Structure formats: C-alpha cells, structure tokens
Amino acid sequence: xxxxxxxxxxxxxxxxxxxxxxxxxxxxxxxxxxxxxxxxxxxxxxxxxxxxxxxxxxxxxxxxxxxxxxxxxxxxxxxxxxxxxxxxxxxxxxxxxxxxxxxxxxxxxxxxxxxxxxxxxxxxxxxxxxxxxxxxxxxxxxxxxxxxxxxxxxxxxxxxxxxxxxxxxxxxxxxxxxxxxxxxxxxxxxxxxxxxxxxxxxxxxxxxxxxxxxx
Amino acid sequence: xxxxxxxxxxxxxxxxxxxxxxxxxxxxxxxxxxxxxxxxxxxxxxxxxxxxxxxxxxxxxxxxxxxxxxxxxxxxxxxxxxxxxxxxxxxxxxxxxxxxxxxxxxxxxxxxxxxxxxxxxxxxxxxxxxxxxxxxxxxxxxxxxxxxxxxxxxxxxxxxxxxxxxxxxxxxxxxxxxxxxxxxxxxxxxxxxxxxxxxxxxxxxxxxxxxxxxxxxxxxxxxx
Amino acid sequence: xxxxxxxxxxxxxxxxxxxxxxxxxxxxxxxxxxxxxxxxxxxxxxxxxxxxxxxxxxxxxxxxxxxxxxxxxxxxxxxxxxxxxxxxxxxxxxxxxxxxxxxxxxxxxxxxxxxxxxxxxxxxxxxxxxxxxxxxxxxxxxxxxxxxxxxxxxxxxxxxxxxxxxxxxxxxxxxxxxxxxxxxxxxxxxxxxxxxxxxxxxxxxxxxxxxxxxxxxxxxxxx
Numbered sequence: 001x002x003x004x005x006x007x008x009x010x011x012x013x014x015x016x017x018x019x020x021x022x023x024x025x026x027x028x029x030x031x032x033x034x035x036x037x038x039x040x041x042x043x044x045x046x047x048x049x050x051x052x053x054x055x056x057x058x059x060x061x062x063x064x065x066x067x068x069x070x071x072x073x074x075x076x077x078x079x080x081x082x083x084x085x086x087x088x089x090x091x092x093x094x095x096x097x098x099x100x101x102x103x104x105x106x107x108x109x110x111x112x113x114x115x116x117x118x119x120x121x122x123x124x125x126x127x128x129x130x131x132x133x134x135x136x137x138x139x140x141x142x143x144x145x146x147x148x149x150x151x152x153x154x155x156x157x158x159x160x161x162x163x164x165x166x167x168x169x170x171x172x173x174x175x176x177x178x179x180x181x182x183x184x185x186x187x188x189x190x191x192x193x194x195x196x197x198x199x200x201x202x203x204x205x206x207x208x209x210x211x212x213x214x215x
Numbered sequence: 216x217x218x219x220x221x222x223x224x225x226x227x228x229x230x231x232x233x234x235x236x237x238x239x240x241x242x243x244x245x246x247x248x249x250x251x252x253x254x255x256x257x258x259x260x261x262x263x264x265x266x267x268x269x270x271x272x273x274x275x276x277x278x279x280x281x282x283x284x285x286x287x288x289x290x291x292x293x294x295x296x297x298x299x300x301x302x303x304x305x306x307x308x309x310x311x312x313x314x315x316x317x318x319x320x321x322x323x324x325x326x327x328x329x330x331x332x333x334x335x336x337x338x339x340x341x342x343x344x345x346x347x348x349x350x351x352x353x354x355x356x357x358x359x360x361x362x363x364x365x366x367x368x369x370x371x372x373x374x375x376x377x378x379x380x381x382x383x384x385x386x387x388x389x390x391x392x393x394x395x396x397x398x399x400x401x402x403x404x405x406x407x408x409x410x411x412x413x414x415x416x417x418x419x420x421x422x423x424x425x426x427x428x429x430x431x432x433x434x435x436x437x438x439x
Numbered sequence: 440x441x442x443x444x445x446x447x448x449x450x451x452x453x454x455x456x457x458x459x460x461x462x463x464x465x466x467x468x469x470x471x472x473x474x475x476x477x478x479x480x481x482x483x484x485x486x487x488x489x490x491x492x493x494x495x496x497x498x499x500x501x502x503x504x505x506x507x508x509x510x511x512x513x514x515x516x517x518x519x520x521x522x523x524x525x526x527x528x529x530x531x532x533x534x535x536x537x538x539x540x541x542x543x544x545x546x547x548x549x550x551x552x553x554x555x556x557x558x559x560x561x562x563x564x565x566x567x568x569x570x571x572x573x574x575x576x577x578x579x580x581x582x583x584x585x586x587x588x589x590x591x592x593x594x595x596x597x598x599x600x601x602x603x604x605x606x607x608x609x610x611x612x613x614x615x616x617x618x619x620x621x622x623x624x625x626x627x628x629x630x631x632x633x634x635x636x637x638x639x640x641x642x643x644x645x646x647x648x649x650x651x652x653x654x655x656x657x658x659x660x661x662x
Contacts, residue, residue, distance in 0.1 A: 060435050063504075108396070116389040123386055126376040130464055131506070132439060136372045139432045143368055143390065146424045150393040150417070213465070222555035229552035233538070240540045300536040304595070306502050307525055307535075308553040434522065438504045 007193050014186035022179045034092040036183060040191035041085035042110070046148070048078030048195060049117065053145040056138035065210075066203075068134035071141060072124065073202035077195060079117045086110050109151040116144050116151075226309045230317025234292065235324065243295075244288035244325060252284035252333045260340040267342045270406035274399045277337055282362070282395065283384075285329055289366040290383035292318050293374035302374075306437055315367055315433040322363040322370075330355065343406075350405035357418035358398040364425040365390045371436045393421055451515055452478040452527070452602045452633050454499065458508035461494050468494045471508060474651050478602065478633035481625055483644045485637075486653030492637035493532060495653070496605045499635065500530045514602055526554070529596035532607035533589075539581035543572055543591050546580060547598060554599050566594040570620055585612040590620065597624060604628050607637045622646060 018036045025032045052074035059067035089107065090100045101107060123140055127133040238244055259276055266273050296302040305314055334355075337343065365387055373383045401414035454476045461469040469491030476482055484492050497503035498510055501521030512519050514527050537546045547566060551559035567573045570590040580588065589612045596604060609621045625646050628634050636643055644650075 060432075112389060112392045115392070119386045119389050122382060123372070123376065126378050126382055128377060129439075131504075132375065135435055135438065136375060139368070139435055140372055140386070142432060143365070143425070143428055146421075146428050147390055147393055150421060150424075225555040226553045229549060232552075233549050236545075237538060237540055299539065300534065301538055303502070303532075303535055304537060304550070307500070307528075307530055307595075308550050310522055310525070313553075437502070439502075 003193075003197055007190065007197055011187070011190040011194065014183055014190060018183040018187070022183045023177055025177075025180070031092050031095045032180070034088055035180075036187045038085055038088040038092060039184070040187045041081045041088060043188060044081040044191050044195045045078055045085055045110075045113065047192065048074045048081060048199075049113070049145065049148055051199070052078060053141055056141035059134055059138045060142070065130070065134060066207075068138065069203050069206045070199070071138060073199055073206065075117055075120050075124075075141065077198055077202065079114070079121065081195070082110065082114050082117065086114060112151045113148060116147060120144060223310075223313055226313040227316045227320065230305070230309060230314055231320045231324075234318065234321035237295075238321075238325070244291045245328065248284045248288045248325075248329045249332055251287055252280060252329065253336065255280050255283065256333075256336055256340050265342055267344060270344065271403050273341060273343050274402035274406065276341070277343075277402060278358070278395055278399050280337065281330070281333055282391065284333065285326055285362065286366070286384050286387060289322055289325070289362075290370045290373055290380050292321060292367070293370040294379050294383075297374040297379065302437070310434070311436045312430070312433040315371060315429070315436065318370070319363055319367040319429075322366055323359065326359045326363055330359065346402075347405045347408070350411055351402065353415060354398055354401040354405065354411070354418065357415065357422055358394055360422040361394040361418065361425055362391065364422065364429055365394075368425075368429050368432060368436075371433075375437075390425075394418065397421070453513045454510065454603070454633070456508065456510045459495075459498065459505055459510050460507040461491065461498065461503070461505045462507075469498075469505075470654060472651075472653065476633060476635075476649065476651075479629055479631055480649060481629045481634045481636060481647045482649045482651055483636050483638060483647035484651045484653065485639055485644065490653040492653060493534075493607050495651075496530060496532065496607050496635060496637055499603065500524060500528050500605055512603075526599070527601055528603045528605055529599065529601035530605040530607070531589075531592040531596035531609060532605075533592075533611055535592050535595070537580045537588065537591060537595075540579065542577045542579050543567070543583070543587075543594075544576040546591065547594060550595055550598055556599055562598055566598045569597060569624065570594045571616070586614060586617055589613055590617060593621065593624060597628065600632075602632050604632055604634045605637075606634065608640075609636065609638070610640055610643055618642070 015036070018033060022032075024030065025035075052071045055067045055071040055074065058064075059071060086107075089110065093102060093104070093107070094100045097104075120137060120140055124133060124137045127136055259280070263272075263276075266276075293302075296305060309317070338345075369383065369387045369390065373379060373386060376382060397414045397417040401411045401418065404411035404414065454474070456472050456474050458471050458473065459469065460467070460471040472491075472495070484495060486492055494503065498505045499512065501512070501519075501524035504521065512521075512524055512527075519527060537543075538549070541549070544563060544567065547563040548559060551562050556562050564573075567576050570593050572587065572590050572594060575583075575587065580591065583591065589609075593606070593609065596606065604624075606621070606625070609625075610618050613621065621643070625634055625636065625643075629646075629648075636647055638644060
C-alpha cells in the first residue's frame with residue numbers, strides 16, 4: 001500500500017521536473033520529453049522479459065509452480081511495456097521522421113519482440129493442464145530469449161538506423177545535460193519499481209485464483 | 216545402466232532412418248512442401264513478372280517462398296507422432312534428447328531435399344541473375360540449420376497443444392525473424408556483390424545459440 | 440517353445456513407493472500409495488476403473504513424473520533415474536500404438552535398433568514367435584486386428600528382455616489362444632524378472648504371487 005503511493009509520487013515528481021526543469025536537447029527539441037517514457041518503457045520490456053526467462057529456466061530446474069506464475073506475469077507485463085515503448089516511439093517518429101512507422105531497424109526489432117511474446121501468450125492459452133502448460137511455455141520462453149538480444153542489440157547495429165543512440169556504449173561516456181540525466185535516471189528507477197509492484201500484484205492475483213480453484 | 220555415447224548415437228540414427236522411411240512411404244510432408252513451393256513460385260512469377268534487376272525483392276521472395284513451403288510441413292514430424300499416438304512408443308525406447316536429435320537431423324535432410332528442388336526452380340522462374348554460389352550456399356546452409364533447429368523444438372512443443380499444427384507458423388516465425396532478416400540481407404548482398412561478413416557472423420551466432428539452447432531444453436519436452 | 444533360447448541371467452530389481460501419488464490438475468489419479476517389491480515375481484495391481492493402475496505403471500516406467508511422493512527404482516542395488524529406466528522396463532499398455540505404415544517386423548526392428556540391442560534381428564524373431572505373430576509379421580500394422588495389435592504390444596515389451604515387465608490389461612482384445620500367450624509370457628518372465636500385471640481379470644490375477652491394491656474411489660463409489 002505504501003509502495004503504491006511512493007511510486008506514484010516519485011514518478012509524478014520526475015515527470016513535472018522533466019517538463020519544467022530539464023532543458024531540451026537541441027535537435028530533438030520538444031520531442032525530448034518522449035525520452036522520459038520511451039526509454040524506461042523499453043528498459044522495463046527487456047527487464048520483464050529477462051525476468052520471465054529466468055523464472056522459466058528456474059521452473060524447469062525446480063518444478064515449482066511459483067516460478068511459472070512469475071514467468072507468466074512477467075511476460076504479460078513485458079508485452080504491455082513493449083506496447084508502451086512501441087507507441088511512444090512511433091509518436092516520436094511521426095514528429096521527427098514524418099511518419100508513424102518506417103521499418104527502421106529499431107522499429108523492426110521491437111515489433112519482433114512484440115510478436116515473440118504475443119506468441120508466448122498464445123502458446124500458453126492453448127496448452128491444457130497446469131504442469132504441462134508451465135513446462136512447455138517455459139521451454140518456449142527460454143528459446144525465445146535467444147532471439148531477444150539479437151533483435152534488441154545486434155540487428156540494429158548491423159543495419160543502418162536513424163534511431164538516436166542516447167546511451168552509446170561504444171563511446172563510453174554519456175553525453176547528456178546533468179539535469180536531463182537526473183530526470184532520466186529518476187524515471188528509469190520509477191519505472192523499474194512500478195514494474196516490480198505490478199509484477200507482485202499479478203502474481204498475488206494468480207495465487208489467489210488458484211487457491212479459489214482448489215478449495 | 217548408463218548408456219554409452221555410441222548407443223545414444225545408434226538411437227538417434229535409428230530415429231532418423233525411421234523418419235526417412237516413414238516420409239518415403241507416405242510422402243505427406245514432401246508432397247505438400249513441393250506443391251506449395253511450385254504453386255507459390257508460379258503465382259509470384261506470374262503476377263510480378265521479370266524481377267531480374269530487383270535483387271532486393273528477389274532475395275525477400277526467395278526466403279519467403281522457402282520458409283512458407285517448409286514451415287507448412289515441418290510441424291508434421293511431431294504432430295504425426297501425436298496424432299497416431301506413437302509418441303509413447305518412441306519415448307519408451309529413446310530419451311527425449313535422442314528423439315529430438317533424430318528429428319532435427321530429419322528436418323535438415325527434409326529441408327535440403329526441398330531446397331534442391333526450389334533453388335533451381337526459383338532461379339529459372341524468376342529469371343534471377345546467377346548467384347555467387349559460395350556466398351549464396353553459405354547463407355542458405357546457415358539459414359537452413361536455424362530453421363531446422365527452431366522447427367524441431369517448436370514442433371515438439373506445438374504437437375502437445377490443443378490446436379497442434381494451427382499455432383506452429385505463428386509461434387515459429389518470431390523466432391525465425393532474425394534469421395530471415397539476416398538471410399535476406401545476405402542473399403541480396405551476394406547478388407549486388409558487396410561483402411556479407413556481418414550477416415554470416417549473425418547467422419552463425421544465431422544457429423549456434425539456437426542449437427545450444429535446444430540441447431539443454433530437449434529433455435524437458437515430454438513428461439506425461 | 441522359444442523360451443529356452445532367451446534365458447539370460449536374472450537382474451535383481453527393487454521397487455519401493457513412499458506416499459506415491461499423482462494428480463492431473465485437480466483430479467487425483469493415484470491415491471497415496473506405499474509398497475516394496477523385489478524381483479523375481481508376479482505382482483497383480485488391482486483396483487476399480489480410474490483408480491490409477493495405468494498411471495502407476497507409467498510412473499514406474501519413468502515416462503510420467505509423479506506429482507507427489509517418491510518411487511525408487513533400483514537395479515542391482517543401484518538407483519535408476521526416470522529418464523534411464525526405459526532400458527530396464529518393458530511396457531505394454533492399450534494406449535501404445537505402432538507405426539501403421541510399417542510392418543510389425545519393421546516396427547520391432549526399429550525398436551530394437553533404437554534400443555541398440557546386440558542382435559536386433561534375433562530379438563525381433565524371438566519376440567514375434569513368442570506372441571505367435573510370425574505368419575503375419577510382414578503385413579502392415581494398418582491391416583492388423585485389435586487382437587493382433589495387442590500381441591504386437593506384448594512383443595514390443597519383451598523384445599529386450601527387461602528386468603521389469605509392465606503389463607496393463609494384457610488380456611484385452613485377445614482370444615483364448617492369445618490369453619494363453621500372456622500366461623506363458625508371464626510365467627516365463629517371472630522366473631527372472633519382476634512382472635507387474637495391472638488387471639481385474641481373476642484368471643490373470645491367479646498368476647500373481649503378490650497383490651497391490653489401489654483404493655482410489657475410481658468412478659465415484661464410496662471411499
């Protein structure tokens with residue numbers, strides 16, 4: 001309960017700061033503000049999908065249904081944040097590049113990730129039997145995560161992309177105004193906590209549903 | 216009673232031979248794949264006309280025709296076992312990994328046979344410029360390995376779902392998209408005559424990652 | 440009789456179940472069960488329809504992971520994990536189906552090769568003779584009657600002379616002659632291995648020296 005309010009206030013505070021306090025990046029101008037949603041959402045997408053894969057692997061190892069609950073909840077939330085990242089990116093693309101969708105490598109790869117996890121959830125829906133569903137979707141989730149690093153990091157680097165590299169690992173230094181950096185880090189932290197709060201909520205609901213079913 | 220490496224190999228080999236013989240007798244998969252390939256090639260070349268200059272379109276068409284012709288029949292390897300209720304028999308004599316490896320090898324053989332038919336047909340019907348064979352076959356071979364590896368694992372999973380074949384393409388394609396992207400780009404590059412080391416590295420890395428992960432996952436495929 | 444040519448040294452097997460149970464979702468397929476069995480011998484597994492006879496046999500065979508309790512399977516004192524048990528067991532169950540596009544002999548030959556038996560041809564021939572299928576051995580399974588398929592199931596289970604033979608309703612679909620085949624197989628194997636016979640047929644239960652009764656409520660009678 002306390003967490004909910006803390007996260008709410010935290011994100012609200014940084015949102016206001018991002019609009020009122022932080023300066024704009026020269027080329028991006030007003031679209032700079034998308035950054036504070038778009039990148040944290042993309043980060044949470046990767047985080048959630050990683051969380052899902054880790055729990056899938058743990059399920060295969062330990063055979064504890066609690067890991068399957070975690071994996072399923074993380075995949076659903078990952079998909080949700082992936083949609084947020086895609087839509088915010090698309091709006092940004094409309095403002096900067098002139099159209100919502102250009103099949104830029106970045107757009108392509110996030111679209112593939114979207115498909116991957118939609119497929120995971122479709123697969124879950126079509127397997128009967130709790131154990132079997134947990135086991136087979138865990139197998140798919142683990143193999144699907146092989147594709148994620150390729151889609152997120154390798155493909156956009158092989159093909160030429162117009163997507164700005166805000167955090168360019170090859171340059172080693174983050175080239176950013178300190179105020180932007182503070183807001184941006186704050187949003188990253190806020191989104192991360194938001195994700196874990198949603199995750200714990202979803203897992204609890206799943207558990208309650210199961211208990212209602214057994215008794 | 217720990218089994219030696221050689222008797223495991225014997226099991227894999229026996230499964231592969233059984234698959235080949237079964238396919239030869241029934242020819243469900245092969246007929247479907249070849250028919251699909253010829254029909255789609257004819258439709259594309261009829262409606263698109265000569266594309267000899269447009270190597271980007273040619274490369275994309277080639278992989279799409281190949282993927283769809285084979286995907287339609289590749290889920291069959293496991294779905295057939297489930298539908299004929301022979302999976303139990305197989306599990307009683309071989310470990311999940313042995314079964315999956317046998318099927319993986321069969322899928323590779325199957326793809327090679329289909330490709331031997333599709334490649335010349337494509338070149339002739341689409342009046343494609345002659346490829347640089349070394350690069351072209353490297354890209355084709357690496358793409359084939361990834362295709363076979365993903366189809367084997369996904370096929371085994373899909374065969375145990377309610378819809379069986381229905382979900383196969385939908386669940387396989389997202390896994391194959393990185394392969395498709397790299398293979399199309401590599402195929403285009405060899406026609407244009409530019410370097411394709413990046414694509415080949417990507418294809419190798421992806422095939423190795425898929426195969427390695429599959430080997431770890433096979434033993435969890437069947438338990439009830 | 441072909442038995443004489445097939446005698447091999449007996450391998451001592453011990454099976455013990457502690458609180459062994461299985462459920463499919465909410466449905467309990469096997470009530471908690473305890474037993475201690477050693478080879479050689481014939482054990483009848485009895486119980487109402489739906490009390491879990493087939494489930495128990497599948498768990499012993501290592502192809503079904505029990506949802507509760509433990510089953511230990513030891514061969515010559517060494518524990519064997521579920522995935523490795525297939526070499527030590529032979530299972531004949533009504534759900535077992537064969538490749539219809541192959542002949543009976545091809546089916547058995549495939550099994551023998553996959554099991555990497557030393558003399559696959561000889562093993563197949565012996566098994567076919569034992570179930571009296573040799574005259575029809577080169578017909579495709581698609582043309583088999585249900586009784587002949589049942590004989591083929593028995594042949595597949597004894598092909599590799601397993602240390603534990605699991606027979607689920609072995610007399611199903613069989614004529615008088617076929618039932619005699621079952622009886623002969625059980626008697627012959629019981630001298631060297633452990634035979635688990637899931638059955639409610641009094642004739643077959645007579646063959647057993649020990650009894651494991653499953654008290655599941657089955658189709659819903661009083662518990």
